[in-house]
Amino acid sequence: xxxxxxxxxxxxxxxxxxxxxxxxxxxxxxxxxxxxxxxxxxxxxxxxxxxxxxxxxxxxxxxxxxxxxxxxxxxxxxxxxxxxxxxxxxxxxxxxxxxxxxxxxxxxxxxxx
Amino acid sequence: xxxxxxxxxxxxxxxxxxxxxxxxxxxxxxxxxxxxxxxxxxxxxxxxxxxxxxxxxxxxxxxxxxxxxxxxxxxxxxxxxxxxxxxxxxxxxxxxxxxxxxxxxxxxxxx
Numbered sequence: 279x280x281x282x283x284x285x286x287x288x289x290x291x292x293x294x295x296x297x298x299x300x301x302x303x304x305x306x307x308x309x310x311x312x313x314x315x316x317x318x319x320x321x322x323x324x325x326x327x328x329x330x331x332x333x334x335x336x337x338x339x340x341x342x343x344x345x346x347x348x349x350x351x352x353x354x355x356x357x358x359x360x361x362x363x364x365x366x367x368x369x370x371x372x373x374x375x376x377x378x379x380x381x382x383x384x385x386x387x388x389x390x391x
Numbered sequence: 392x393x394x395x396x397x398x399x400x401x402x403x404x405x406x407x408x409x410x411x412x413x414x415x416x417x418x419x420x421x422x423x424x425x426x427x428x429x430x431x432x433x434x435x436x437x438x439x440x441x442x443x444x445x446x447x448x449x450x451x452x453x454x455x456x457x458x459x460x461x462x463x464x465x466x467x468x469x470x471x472x473x474x475x476x477x478x479x480x481x482x483x484x485x486x487x488x489x490x491x492x493x494x495x496x497x498x499x500x501x502x
């Protein structure tokens with residue numbers, strides 16, 4: 279079974295631009311979560327989607343948004359990029375019903391200049 | 392509030408056992424996880440334990456959970472140089488898919 283796939287692996291953007299990251303979950307998984315990893319703040323939860331609905335949200339500004347499609351693939355968008363948005367963005371998938379572990383992808387490394 | 396703490400660094404000799412410790416604060420944690428991260432990579436799920444269990448063993452890995460003290464440990468037997476990585480402890484709150492992560496323990500295995 280293929281794992282969680284995130285594209286692209288690397289991105290370089292300029293302050294003020296917007297960016298869209300993509301995540302394809304493990305086949306059959308309906309929950310997709312997004313996390314931000316930075317050296318200063320560590321791993322922080324952004325949001326979680328299940329069946330195209332946001333089920334949980336972390337403490338990030340409204341510039342960070344996401345969505346999920348009917349095939350469970352998810353995208354996250356960051357608008358008006360700031361230097362502090364430079365991070366590794368990790369996506370995780372899970373079956374989504376009942377307690378079950380999260381499986382992570384290799385992440386998208388975003389650099390904002 | 393929700394908080395997970397880990398020591399920052401551990402160095403062991405190849406062939407020895409490694410023990411990585413973690414403490415958490417939320418008593419409503421349902422799952423506790425250990426993830427491994429190698430340079431430039433994402434998080435690899437190593438093992439996880441239900442909060443109603445005391446111990447779980449999986450090949451070279453042993454997880455111990457002391458729910459009274461909110462203490463979790465990961466023991467790696469016969470540690471190899473390939474085990475050098477950052478290890479993250481995480482808890483899930485109220486059966487949700489929101490994980491609270493510790494800051495990670497960097498394990499260095501010396502030949």
